[in-house]
Amino acid sequence: MSQSSIPxxxxxxxxxxxxxxxxxxxxxxxxxxxxxxxxxDPDFLEIMNGVADMLREVFGTQSGFTLPISGTGSxxxxxxxxxxxxxxxxxxxxxxxxxxxxxAEMGTRQGATVIKINTEWxxxxxxxxxxQELKRHTKVKVLSVVHAETSTGVLQPLEELSxxxxxxxxxxxxxxxxxxxxxxxxxxxxxxxxxxxASQKCLxxxxxxxPVGISNKALNAIENRKSPPRTxxxxxxxxxxxxxxxxxxxxxxxxxxxxxxxxxxxxTLLEEGLTxxxxxxxxxxxxxRAGLEALGLQTLVPEPHCTYQLTSVQIPDxxxxxxxxxxxxREYNMEIGGGLGVFKGNVWRIGLMGESSKSSNVLxxxxxxxxxxxxxxxxxxxxxxxxxxxxxxxx
Amino acid sequence: MSQSSIPxxxxxxxxxxxxxxxxxxxxxxxxxxxxxxxxxDPDFLEIMNGVADMLREVFGTQSGFTLPISGTGSxxxxxxxxxxxxxxxxxxxxxxxxxxxxxAEMGTRQGATVIKINTEWxxxxxxxxxxQELKRHTKVKVLSVVHAETSTGVLQPLEELSxxxxxxxxxxxxxxxxxxxxxxxxxxxxxxxxxxxASQKCLxxxxxxxPVGISNKALNAIENRKSPPRTxxxxxxxxxxxxxxxxxxxxxxxxxxxxxxxxxxxxTLLEEGLTxxxxxxxxxxxxxRAGLEALGLQTLVPEPHCTYQLTSVQIPDxxxxxxxxxxxxREYNMEIGGGLGVFKGNVWRIGLMGESSKSSNVLxxxxxxxxxxxxxxxxxxxxxxxxxxxxxxxx
Numbered sequence: 001m002s003q004s005s006i007p008x009x010x011x012x013x014x015x016x017x018x019x020x021x022x023x024x025x026x027x028x029x030x031x032x033x034x035x036x037x038x039x040x041d042p043d044f045l046e047i048m049n050g051v052a053d054m055l056r057e058v059f060g061t062q063s064g065f066t067l068p069i070s071g072t073g074s075x076x077x078x079x080x081x082x083x084x085x086x087x088x089x090x091x092x093x094x095x096x097x098x099x100x101x102x103x104a105e106m107g108t109r110q111g112a113t114v115i116k117i118n119t120e121w122x123x124x125x126x127x128x129x130x131x132q133e134l135k136r137h138t139k140v141k142v143l144s145v146v147h148a149e150t151s152t153g154v155l156q157p158l159e160e161l162s163x164x165x166x167x168x169x170x171x172x173x174x175x176x177x178x179x180x181x182x183x184x185x186x187x188x189x190x191x192x193x194x195x196x197x198a199s200q201k202c203l204x205x206x207x208x209x210x211p212v213g214i215s216n217k218a219l220n221a222i223e224n225r226k227s228p229p230r231t232x233x234x235x236x237x238x239x240x241x242x243x244x245x246x247x248x249x250x251x252x253x254x255x256x257x258x259x260x261x262x263x264x265x266x267x268t269l270l271e272e273g274l275t276x277x278x279x280x281x282x283x284x285x286x287x288x289r290a291g292l293e294a295l296g297l298q299t300l301v302p303e304p305h306c307t308y309q310l311t312s313v314q315i316p317d318x319x320x321x322x323x324x325x326x327x328x329x330r331e332y333n334m335e336i337g338g339g340l341g342v343f344k345g346n347v348w349r350i351g352l353m354g355e356s357s358k359s360s361n362v363l364x365x366x367x368x369x370x371x372x373x374x375x376x377x378x379x380x381x382x383x384x385x386x387x388x389x390x391x392x393x394x395x
Numbered sequence: 396m397s398q399s400s401i402p403x404x405x406x407x408x409x410x411x412x413x414x415x416x417x418x419x420x421x422x423x424x425x426x427x428x429x430x431x432x433x434x435x436d437p438d439f440l441e442i443m444n445g446v447a448d449m450l451r452e453v454f455g456t457q458s459g460f461t462l463p464i465s466g467t468g469s470x471x472x473x474x475x476x477x478x479x480x481x482x483x484x485x486x487x488x489x490x491x492x493x494x495x496x497x498x499a500e501m502g503t504r505q506g507a508t509v510i511k512i513n514t515e516w517x518x519x520x521x522x523x524x525x526x527q528e529l530k531r532h533t534k535v536k537v538l539s540v541v542h543a544e545t546s547t548g549v550l551q552p553l554e555e556l557s558x559x560x561x562x563x564x565x566x567x568x569x570x571x572x573x574x575x576x577x578x579x580x581x582x583x584x585x586x587x588x589x590x591x592x593a594s595q596k597c598l599x600x601x602x603x604x605x606p607v608g609i610s611n612k613a614l615n616a617i618e619n620r621k622s623p624p625r626t627x628x629x630x631x632x633x634x635x636x637x638x639x640x641x642x643x644x645x646x647x648x649x650x651x652x653x654x655x656x657x658x659x660x661x662x663t664l665l666e667e668g669l670t671x672x673x674x675x676x677x678x679x680x681x682x683x684r685a686g687l688e689a690l691g692l693q694t695l696v697p698e699p700h701c702t703y704q705l706t707s708v709q710i711p712d713x714x715x716x717x718x719x720x721x722x723x724x725r726e727y728n729m730e731i732g733g734g735l736g737v738f739k740g741n742v743w744r745i746g747l748m749g750e751s752s753k754s755s756n757v758l759x760x761x762x763x764x765x766x767x768x769x770x771x772x773x774x775x776x777x778x779x780x781x782x783x784x785x786x787x788x789x790x
Binding site for chain 1: 400401407408409411415418421424425426429431432436438439442445448465466468470472473497500505506602603623626647648649650651652653655656658661662665724730732735
């Protein structure tokens with residue numbers, strides 16, 4: 001190997017309509033070219049404060065502690081599970097997809113007793129089943145659920161589960177990786193104790209950071225652990241000493257440039273307004289669904305439980321998953337997602353997240369499908385998808 | 396809080412001469428504005444291959460497995476410790492500073508039996524002491540050491556320790572966070588089994604990635620674990636399934652933009668040539684040492700055991716650590732590092748790493764010290780520091 005074999009970086013400009021990363025605005029990309037600061041530079045500490053403040057607003061918490069974990073969404077998941085659980089603690093995972101399964105796997109690695117409630121993929125969690133499971137145990141430490149399951153496109157209502165967590169004095173752990181920026185999180189109102197998200201989906205920054213919000217109840221539980229968490233890198237107590245304005249104790253070198261990007265993405269989101277962003281994601285998602293259905297494709301999750309930022313659609317019989325996605329990528333520079341886990345080969349996952357959630361992407365994808373699906377042997381009424389979407393977008 | 400209170404991002408252009416992050420070249424910053432790709436996009440997989448290839452060259456390994464961990468240097472440290480060690484395994488940490496202590500702490504959190512050999516800060520590790528410790532135990536699983544201690548500026552010779560690890564059939568774990576890019580790592584020749592570094596020091600990228608190199612012996616040990624590692628996010632077996640060209644199984648969304656930055660930084664480094672980079676770091680570091688000593692300041696670690704990319708210097712009696720660093724920051728936009736741990740308040744740590752390692756930074760810092768130290772009560776012969784440094788730089 002010699003460096004001459006590594007050409008200049010020149011990635012194609014893809015339209016990213018997969019499960020993330022989504023496209024990033026020029027404004028956010030530009031923020032990353034700002035000069036770096038040291039991790040204890042007073043000007044950087046000010047930037048950290050701004051990020052934590054904006055995160056509080058997006059998480060919907062007045063008193064909760066917020067920070068971006070220096071890793072991707074899965075690092076946020078592990079931070080939650082590894083800090084809330086000690087060996088032999090009981091965690092009930094209300095799982096209805098790939099990422100619920102991941103939570104359970106992580107809980108096991110912490111030495112916890114994990115009870116996974118398996119809901120069929122594509123359905124919302126059955127609250128009665130969760131209640132029965134909570135009843136069966138003397139003490140459940142954590143009840144966890146995925147708000148928006150990226151593997152299926154199900155949006156899980158949180159109110160009843162939150163009430164259950166309170167009733168049984170369990171900490172309520174919520175995965176908001178795909179919901180944050182597209183759905184209200186309302187951490188305080190929903191009684192969420194630990195919530196984690198990811199920078200690269202509906203927040204509009206590149207992947208690499210996992211914003212987390214932690215309630216005072218969860219902070220107390222972490223402070224009162226019998227033993228330190230098994231992870232040092234994701235130890236919330238130590239991270240808090242660095243992110244807390246009053247202490248600022250060095251833990252690890254903050255990923256300065258990624259924090260610049262997240263800051264600019266959050267500024268963009270709050271300038272648009274949270275409600276406007278939720279509405280935009282819903283409108284474009286509804287238009288896409290209408291268009292896909294007009295083409296005769298079947299969406300996997302019916303309203304009102306579908307996520308509009310991620311639409312799962314069944315691949316028609318006889319259509320080659322990889323072949324179509326390859327055409328989209330190679331001929332149109334457009335990425336859509338394949339299925340994950342049990343949906344591999346049967347489902348496409350179409351993301352309209354963050355900067356990628358715009359009407360032009362909806363119309364372009366539908367018109368490409370109108371052109372390409374018939375070639376692959378699936379007949380559609382040309383124009384019907386775009387017409388159905390346009391009708392919704394014009395309302 | 397409203398977003399209007401968060402002003403536009405506008406960090407000052409600091410000269411970063413602390414323990415990292417160091418300055419990042421415009422070329423690397425610009426790479427981060429490239430369009431994002433999905434984590435399974437064929438064009439991105441090609442980029443990953445290039446990064447892994449270049450890392451093999453910088454780690455000095457033909458057959459080792461290389462990848463950048465999606466976290467900072469400390470995530471690389473935890474990846475090594477959590478994957479190599481199982482509960483009740485024995486780890487011997489040859490510690491001579493802050494980061495050796497951190498290794499020991501992480502080992503304990505994995506349930507391992509940790510034996511920490513405490514060498515005085517600022518000294519190299521006593522190999523005989525390590526040998527005695529290895530002899531005392533039936534089976535030591537891991538022997539670990541820090542190549543370049545960022546808390547002190549000691550460069551640890553690796554040959555003898557490596558031989559000891561081989562003799563006692565222990566895996567040899569090396570922290571190359573501050574050495575990679577400034578000192579040869581020679582993973583294969585030095586018999587290193589797990590080596591981790593960081594993007595933001597002598598490699599010239601922003602903080603956020605931890606390149607790791609793993610020998611086949613270590614990969615075998617990881618494959619043959621009795622139980623999975625306690626960390627899921629840093630599980631090398633799972634990460635390998637994604638980074639391995641033959642498998643490409645999704646683990647977590649790769650931090651695409653940071654990988655662009657690392658790629659461009661590695662290209663820059665290999666264009667300069669590894670040996671030239673090592674020489675540049677040594678030359679500028681020698682010039683700085685000569686200048687500081689000419690001013691009557693005392694460097695902490697004598698040659699040949701000092702790192703040239705990080706010079707520790709004792710703060711003269713009566714000089715206020717924070718006041719001087721504040722003057723540098725506020726009046727000259729220059730950061731130097733304070734002391735860590737037992738050196739807090741007594742030591743400055745001056746980094747000349749990556750893009751920050753250049754003669755103009757040496758000369759500027761020395762001329763600032765010549766101007767400012769007398770004001771703070773420490774007399775110096777004005778011009779002597781710059782003259783001593785210039786002499787070395789001109790040779």
